[in-house]
Amino acid sequence: MKQKVTAVFDIGKTNKKFFLFDKNFKEVHKEYTSFEEIEDEDGHPTENLPALKKWLKEVFDRILEKKEFNVKAINFSTYGASFVHIDENGKPLTPLYNYTKPLPESVVESFFEKYGPKEAFLKTTGCADLSMLNSGLQLFWLKQTKPEVFKKIKYSLHLPQYLSHVFTGIPLSEYTSIGCHTALWDYGEKDYHNWVYAEGIDKILPPIVSTETSINMNYNGNRIKIGVGIHDSSAALLPYVRSIRKKFVLISTGTWSIAFNPFTENPISTDTDDKDAINYMRINGKPVKASRLFLGNEYKIQVGKLKEVFGVDEDYHRTVKFDYDTYFEIMKDFKHCFKWESVTDDDMPAKTEMSYHKYEHAYHQLMIELTLLQIKCIKKAIGDDVILRLYVDGGFSDNDVYIKLLSHYFRDKKLRTTNASLGSALGAAISISDTKLNSKFLKKNYALKKHVPFIISG
Incomplete structure (x- = not known):
């Protein structure tokens, strides 16, 4: 058969x-x-x-x-x-x-x-x-x-x-x-x-x-x-829209991190100077409010610099896990230390200055600052809508420091990560199928993981 x-x-x-x-x-x-x-x-x-x-x-x-x-x-x-x-x-x-x-x-x-x-x-x-x-x-x-x-x-x-x-x-x-x-x-x-x-x-x-249209044809006797066809970003969003019943924002991370809000009431951003507020469309023509951040690009640049400063291996950054004590030490008298190269932000200093002697400390500082940018980006996508669920997929979904920080700063929301390496291809397959997806779909196909905020002591 x-x-x-x-x-x-x-x-x-x-x-x-x-x-x-x-x-x-x-x-x-x-x-x-x-x-x-x-x-x-x-x-x-x-x-x-x-x-x-x-x-x-x-x-x-x-x-x-x-x-x-x-x-x-x-x-x-x-x-x-x-x-x-x-x-x-x-x-x-x-x-x-x-x-x-x-x-x-x-x-x-x-x-x-x-x-x-x-x-x-x-x-x-x-x-x-x-x-x-x-x-x-x-x-x-x-x-x-x-x-x-x-x-x-x-x-x-x-x-x-x-x-x-x-x-x-x-x-x-x-x-x-x-x-x-x-x-x-x-x-x-x-x-x-x-x-x-x-x-x-x-x-x-x-x-x-x-986008769900298909043409029945005889192709080479079959x-x-x-x-x-479907645009890849919208395809990657589709399995979530089809399988999750409640409102959510999807943060699709990579070179660009794009926060998608498919439930927006107000697609058009009121801030006319905001170059990173953009729109997409769902397969039925409904608007998706999106906000983008050059996260992966900036991360790559800064991790490259830290490698030079601390003389670590190329892939050392992948091994750093979130450390509660390091985080609190940095936050005690927090100040912005990194000057970004591919992102602009009002809070960044004129040049990068750090007084850390340990790579892990500097890396936590970097991730805190990048996560603060990410939070602004997500908040823009949410706008005035009431959304209590966040899903993160792509390259940063397994970055322990990034995920722990996001779940900490969005304590009022449920944070999930997925491993959607097939994202847009799977979305394209789903868009022309009549299959109804249920809430277990992401767990079965996307290695869905729940994350809880760390406990604040003291």
């Missing part, structure tokens, strides 16, 4: 992964690859789209021929802020422009002359700043600077939907990709922003469907349900 499985391509900037999940969402097969980046016409590094497309087809066709698996469905999870512009024959017209590519200042200025003021626009569209990371601006840039290419665009597809299109030939849009800081969506109006219609860009954006 062949095993029934759901296939997922989970495409990151670096690693391209392929998974098969059984009916209980357990991983039964995994493979991955990576490609050297190629260059666009300006010499900027970009995704090797032809190699990616070839790999998708080869892997999937090979799996379909295997005797042990019966693939019933396939879906796609990818990074956001990326468009593939196709002509009437479905052929890409441009490279997949990298979201790190700078947009010409003149284009941004001319955009705001037409559709500003800037602060109001950013808040309305749930964006933090304007660059290629706001993929809608890429369409404005193409229309302004490459009109001959723009004229040939039949459809502009977000990357997850392009991968779906590779298999179905059907061009579609869905909420999670539109909602990830694209500058296309007006969160107040729940529709594309006026500028999209004014520039005629709505004509090249395919019809919007729910009846397969093909999903429309």
Whole structure:
């Protein structure tokens, strides 16, 4: 008997992964690859789209021929802020422009002359700043600077939907990709922003469907349900939304730590200067209020410096456990010691100054200061909503000092950590399944752990 499985391509900037999940969402097969980046016409590094497309087809066709698996469905999870512009024959017209590519200042200025003021626009569209990371601006840039290419665009597809299109030939849009800081969506109006219609860009954006949509197709002689794709951050959030009945905030940690509030009453932040308050969308188009912090990046920089100062091994920081006495010693006459390099904060000193002789002490100081930044970030995501549950996943979920501090500072909330290494891939599989998830799902699939605040003595 062949095993029934759901296939997922989970495409990151670096690693391209392929998974098969059984009916209980357990991983039964995994493979991955990576490609050297190629260059666009300006010499900027970009995704090797032809190699990616070839790999998708080869892997999937090979799996379909295997005797042990019966693939019933396939879906796609990818990074956001990326468009593939196709002509009437479905052929890409441009490279997949990298979201790190700078947009010409003149284009941004001319955009705001037409559709500003800037602060109001950013808040309305749930964006933090304007660059290629706001993929809608890429369409404005193409229309302004490459009109001959723009004229040939039949459809502009977000990357997850392009991968779906590779298999179905059907061009579609869905909420999670539109909602990830694209500058296309007006969160107040729940529709594309006026500028999209004014520039005629709505004509090249395919019809919007729910992220749960799938297309039943005959693919190489197999009846397969093909999903429309999902943005990876929203995919990672989905298993939580589907399995937890009470309101919560998810703190997804890594290079960026993003606090997601999927239960917001007020998606748009009132602080127009706050570059780190952004919006996403759930699979049904409901807004998610988010706040981001460059946590992992800053941690890496500062841990590198501590290594030099104290002459410890590269990985020594991973061994440090929370120490109650060290914490209280630091807090007795607490002052901020670290000058951040990739984060700005009003409390940081002009330069890093410490008088510690032990690595563990300095590390605790670092983690206290970073956790204080994290707390501000989480509070912004919560806003005025009443939320009593926090879930932490990603790289910092097993950092003992970080977790103990968070549970201490949020004593009034229930803190849980999960090990969601399959996060976005699993979310993509769940989004096209009819399975109802129950409260035990996270325990079974995500190594859910409860944390209680440490006891304050004295």
